[in-house]
Amino acid sequence: MAFYIIRRISFALITLFLVSIIAFIIIQLPPGDATAVRLQILKSSGVYQSPEQIEQIRKDFGLDKPLYQQYFIWVGKMFQGDFGESFYYNTDVSEILKERIPYSLMLAFFSIVFIYIISTIAGVISALKQHSALDYSIGLISFLGLSIPDFLFALVLMFIFFKFFGISMGGFYSLEFRNAAWSFAKLADLVKHIWAPIIVIGAASTAFTIRVLRASMLDELRKPYVQVARSKGIPEAKIIFKYPMRLALNPIISTVGYVLPTVISGEMIVAYVMGLPTLGPALLNGALTQDMYLVGAIVMILSALTIFGTLVSDLLLIFADPRIKY
Amino acid sequence: MQIPVLNIDRLIEDEKKVEEKIKKKQRAREDLSYGRLIFIQFRKHKAAQIGMIVLILLYLIVIFADFVAPYDPQRRLKVQYIPPQTIHFFDEDNNFHLRPFVYGYKMETNKETFRRKYVIDTEKKYPLYFFVRGDSYKLWRIFDSDIHLFGVKGEGGLFLPFGSDQLGHDLFSQTVFGGRISLTIALIGVLIITMIGVIIGGISGFVGGTTDNLIQRFIEVIRSIPMIPLWMGIAAALPSNWPQSKVFISVVIIISLFGWTTLARVVRGKFISLREEDFIMAAKVNGSNQFQIILKHMIPNFIGYILVNMTITIPMMILGETALSFLGLGLRPPTISWGVLLQNAQGLQNLSFYPWLLIPGVFVIISVIAFNIIGDGLRDAFDPFAVTRR
Numbered sequence: 020m021a022f023y024i025i026r027r028i029s030f031a032l033i034t035l036f037l038v039s040i041i042a043f044i045i046i047q048l049p050p051g052d053a054t055a056v057r058l059q060i061l062k063s064s065g066v067y068q069s070p071e072q073i074e075q076i077r078k079d080f081g082l083d084k085p086l087y088q089q090y091f092i093w094v095g096k097m098f099q100g101d102f103g104e105s106f107y108y109n110t111d112v113s114e115i116l117k118e119r120i121p122y123s124l125m126l127a128f129f130s131i132v133f134i135y136i137i138s139t140i141a142g143v144i145s146a147l148k149q150h151s152a153l154d155y156s157i158g159l160i161s162f163l164g165l166s167i168p169d170f171l172f173a174l175v176l177m178f179i180f181f182k183f184f185g186i187s188m189g190g191f192y193s194l195e196f197r198n199a200a201w202s203f204a205k206l207a208d209l210v211k212h213i214w215a216p217i218i219v220i221g222a223a224s225t226a227f228t229i230r231v232l233r234a235s236m237l238d239e240l241r242k243p244y245v246q247v248a249r250s251k252g253i254p255e256a257k258i259i260f261k262y263p264m265r266l267a268l269n270p271i272i273s274t275v276g277y278v279l280p281t282v283i284s285g286e287m288i289v290a291y292v293m294g295l296p297t298l299g300p301a302l303l304n305g306a307l308t309q310d311m312y313l314v315g316a317i318v319m320i321l322s323a324l325t326i327f328g329t330l331v332s333d334l335l336l337i338f339a340d341p342r343i344k345y
Numbered sequence: 346m347q348i349p350v351l352n353i354d355r356l357i358e359d360e361k362k363v364e365e366k367i368k369k370k371q372r373a374r375e376d377l378s379y380g381r382l383i384f385i386q387f388r389k390h391k392a393a394q395i396g397m398i399v400l401i402l403l404y405l406i407v408i409f410a411d412f413v414a415p416y417d418p419q420r421r422l423k424v425q426y427i428p429p430q431t432i433h434f435f436d437e438d439n440n441f442h443l444r445p446f447v448y449g450y451k452m453e454t455n456k457e458t459f460r461r462k463y464v465i466d467t468e469k470k471y472p473l474y475f476f477v478r479g480d481s482y483k484l485w486r487i488f489d490s491d492i493h494l495f496g497v498k499g500e501g502g503l504f505l506p507f508g509s510d511q512l513g514h515d516l517f518s519q520t521v522f523g524g525r526i527s528l529t530i531a532l533i534g535v536l537i538i539t540m541i542g543v544i545i546g547g548i549s550g551f552v553g554g555t556t557d558n559l560i561q562r563f564i565e566v567i568r569s570i571p572m573i574p575l576w577m578g579i580a581a582a583l584p585s586n587w588p589q590s591k592v593f594i595s596v597v598i599i600i601s602l603f604g605w606t607t608l609a610r611v612v613r614g615k616f617i618s619l620r621e622e623d624f625i626m627a628a629k630v631n632g633s634n635q636f637q638i639i640l641k642h643m644i645p646n647f648i649g650y651i652l653v654n655m656t657i658t659i660p661m662m663i664l665g666e667t668a669l670s671f672l673g674l675g676l677r678p679p680t681i682s683w684g685v686l687l688q689n690a691q692g693l694q695n696l697s698f699y700p701w702l703l704i705p706g707v708f709v710i711i712s713v714i715a716f717n718i719i720g721d722g723l724r725d726a727f728d729p730f731a732v733t734r735r
Contacts, residue, residue, distance in 0.1 A: 034566045041575070048582030166714045168664045170671055171687070171706040178696040178703070276569065284573035288668055292691070302574055306581030306674055318578045322570045329569050 020337060031330040038322040039097075043090050046315035097319070103312030107304055112316045115301055120320065123286060123297040126216060127324075130282050134221045134228055135271050141225075142232025143264060149237065157229065164226035169285045173219045173292040180215075216293050220285040224278045231270045239263035269340050275332035279325050383649070386726035393722025396715040403712055407525040409484070414518035415496040415504055417480040418681055421513040422503060424450065427463050429508040429516075429701050432473065446472040447497065447504055471497040473504060508701040510689055519681055520705045526682040528712065530593070531662035534601040535655050538662075541601075542608030543651065547639065549609065550616025557613070564606045572603060573668065580674035589680045596675045600665035608654045615647040649727035657720035660713040667709050683709050 084092070096103070102112035141161075145154040239245070240263050248258045290299035298317050305313035387393060406413050416422065430447045449469030454461050477496035483489055497504045507516035549560040579599050583592060619625060619642075628638050663683075669675030670684025671691075678685055683705045689695065690702040 030562070030565075033562075034569055037566050038570060041570075042578070045578040045582065048579065049584070162714075162717065166660070166717055167710055168667055168706075168713075170668060171703075171709065174687075174690060174696060174703060174706070177693060178700055181693055181697050182700070280569065280571040283571040287571075287573045287577065288672065291672065302577055303672055303674075306577045306672075309581055311581070314578050314581050318574050321574045325571050326569050 023337070024334060027330065027333055031326050034326050035323060038326070039094055039319060040090070042315045042319040042322070043093060045318060046093070046311045047086070049309050049311060097316075102316040105305065105310050105313040107308045107310040107313065108301075112313050115313065116298075116316065116320060119296060119298045119301055122295065123283075123290075123299075123321075124324075126213070126220065126286055126290070126295070126297055127279075127282050129213065130217050130220045130224075130286070131275075131278060133217050134225045134278060134282070137221070138225045138228035138232055139268065139271065142229045143236055143267070145229070146233045146236035146240065146267075147259070161226035161229045164222040167222070169219055169223065170288045170292050172222060173216070173289050176215055176219060177293065216286075216289050216295060219289050219293075220282055223285065224281050227281075228271070228274055228278065231274055232267060235270050236263060236267040239267050269336070272332050272336045272339055276329040279328045279332075283321050283325055383726045387722055390722035390725055392718050396718035396722070399711065399715045400719065403524065403708075403715070404528065406521055407528055410521045410525045411482040411484045412490070412492070413494050414515070414521045415477070415479060415493050416515040416518045417482065418514060418518040418522040419679060420480060420515075422505075422509060422515060423513050424463065424503065424505075424509055425511055425513050426699050427503075427505050427509040428699075429704075430503075430505050432506075436470065442472070444472045444474075446470045449503075471504065474498055507704045508699075510686075510699075510702060516686075516701065516704060519686055520683070520708060523681045523683045523686050523705055524708060524712075526593075526676065526680060527663055527666055527684065527709070530597055530600075530666045530682070531659045533597050534604070534662040534666075535658050537597065537601040538604045538658055539608060539651060539655055542605035542654070543612050543644075545605065546609035546612025547616055550613035551620070551635070551639070553617070560609075561613075564609060567603050567606050570603075572665075575603070576600065576665065576669060577672070577674055580669055583674075589676075592676060593680065596666060596669060599675075600662055600669070604658060604661060604665075608651065608658070611650050611654060612647065615650065616643065619643050619646055649723075653720060653723045653727060656716055656723055660716045660720075663709060663713055663716075 093103075100113050102116065104110065105112050105115060108115055141157050145157040148154050242263075245258060245263060248262070249255075286297060287299035287302060289295075290297040291303050294300070298321065302314060302317040302321075304310070305317065427450055432445045432447060433442075434445050435441055436446075447470075449466045449471060450463040451466040452461055453464050473495060474497070475495050476492050477498055478491050479493045479496055481489065481491040495504070503515075505515050505517065507520060510516055510519070545560060549557045576599055579602070580596070583595055587595075625638060625642055628642050633641070666675060666682060667684035667687065670677075670682050671687045673688065676682045676685050686705040687703070687709075690699075690706070695702060
């Protein structure tokens with residue numbers, strides 16, 4: 020088992036390394052180097068740069084060195100918390116990350132909690148009441164959940180709430196709380212706003228997880244030990260909660276590897292549509308203005324978070340399911 | 346009184362006949378080709394049938410987009426933000442008209458907000474006709490024509506079943522043409538994905554060893570990265586002055602770049618399990634080369650899985666393109682796709698005043714659902730254990 024843990028951690032590190040290469044490639048992708056956009060801005064504001072000055076700027080950015088050296092400089096700086104600077108937001112990228120990561124994490128965390136609570140309940144119920152009307156309607160709803168693009172879902176939800184309830188959704192807080200200090204009222208306001216993005220982000224993954232849980236629960240219920248328990252006269256509720264349910268819930272941990280990337284991906288778009296101050300809109304603004312250091316940093320951070328989350332879930336599974344042999 | 350005699354011989358004969366009949370039926374089923382069996386199984390899936398019909402309709406519409414759309418999608422009709430027109434059979438005095446008609450519009454200015462708004466003008470009626478002459482077009486760049494499936498005749502009349510947008514484009518025509526791009530991108534993307542998936546999965550399964558190991562680890566790496574941020578990052582690099590065709594190809598490549606992993610895994614698994622089969626060994630002994638073995642004996646054995654995978658990947662392609670274009674990172678106007686059209690529906694302001702701008706989204710959902718249902722039906726049809734599961 021120790022061997023497995025070491026292998027799993029080193030695999031995560033390798034993944035992180037590959038992701039950092041991908042992020043670096045993304046930074047390098049646009050034609051021209053990182054100074055090109057800056058020089059363009061300077062030029063348009065009437066500041067003329069002589070070729071020597073341009074050369075100096077390139078040197079300052081380390082752009083005269085070969086590409087692989089630039090990569091190591093970039094990674095090295097990243098370890099010191101320096102992600103370069105964003106000219107769109109006109110600050111250090113790390114400032115933007117510091118401000119937005121907590122919101123992204125919060126949203127992802129609550130979305131995942133939502134996904135697993137709803138899908139556990141719905142999955143187990145539809146397995147226990149297989150072929151009932153309830154089962155079919157859960158199946159139908161989850162089918163729809165898989166088919167509606169999340170940004171469209173967000174738009175429709177916003178439209179319905181605005182049109183019929185006069186509630187304008189968007190942002191995490193109402194106007195009066197936006198700059199207020201933390202208080203109980205502000206927290207209540209946050210709760211009032213956060214459920215909508217959580218549902219939208221969670222919809223697709225919830226639908227997916229319901230299917231997985233239903234299938235695994237059905238598998239367990241058909242096993243002979245359940246029949247034995249029934250023949251012994253153990254109450255049905257006890258039978259279900261004591262064994263099949265515990266086993267059927269293992270997919271909760273093993274699906275994290277799928278759910279986490281989906282949630283992070285969904286959060287990008289939904290946060291933009293609903294105007295939430297998370298990493299999503301920052302990434303989009305960066306992408307639209309080719310602010311590549313910002314884009315590269317966010318891609319890197321999001322992937323790192325996902326990889327870390329998946330690693331934790333894989334390690335948890337060892338303890339949750341002792342039957343797994345490595 | 347006659348005593349009924351139990352005729353044993355006859356009973357036995359009867360039983361034999363019944364047995365014969367059952368056997369005949371079984372044999373008839375065995376005689377059916379694999380494809381025929383799957384077809385029968387697929388026909389049992391009613392929802393998939395409906396999905397199939399919907400899809401065929403959708404594709405017919407987008408193939409003949411120029412003919413189905415009443416207007417040139419790029420033409421500005423000088424009427425901005427007209428709400429969808431409803432087709433009437435009864436006029437304001439409740440008189441029945443056999444030929445349906447639409448009312449005209451007149452502009453009114455709200456005296457308080459000064460917002461201009463189009464209201465129905467019951468004075469003007471425009472009857473609808475099939476096969477009307479309108480904007481000229483060149484179908485598939487070959488056939489010149491100006492006949493459209495439906496529309497209104499005469500000057501001044503307009504038929505906008507989905508309303509119009511900010512620039513006065515007919516949203517119905519735009520949706521039809523947008524579908525052409527969105528559905529085509531999905532098809533091209535899925536072909537690319539299938540090719541990459543089969544090749545990489547095949548190599549992984551057939552060669553095995555270290556190559557297999559490396560490819561599998563690589564697939565795991567890809568699967569652990571959130572896709573949308575990655576797509577956004579790559580799409581960010583597309584120069585904004587690129588021509589439409591180049592952007593189109595890049596978007597196809599971006600959304601299919603990492604989508605092949607599921608198929609590659611399935612193909613690998615199939616290759617590994619088939620490698621040990623007797624008939625592969627027999628083919629080898631017979632002197633077939635590896636290429637022949639793969640093409641003739643292995644691929645036909647899992648073509649069903651490939652087909653199922655293609656059907657359930659297409660929705661992901663549609664969603665990917667729509668999301669990217671919606672965010673402004675994919676296709677851009679004047680190219681029309683469902684995602685590009687949905688860009689107009691951003692923001693509460695637009696949504697609350699012009700909710701019909703969301704209509705292209707309905708088509709996204711319909712096509713995604715149709716493909717998903719067909720995928721389900723195909724999976725059941727190809728699944729040998731389908732009977733026990735249902």
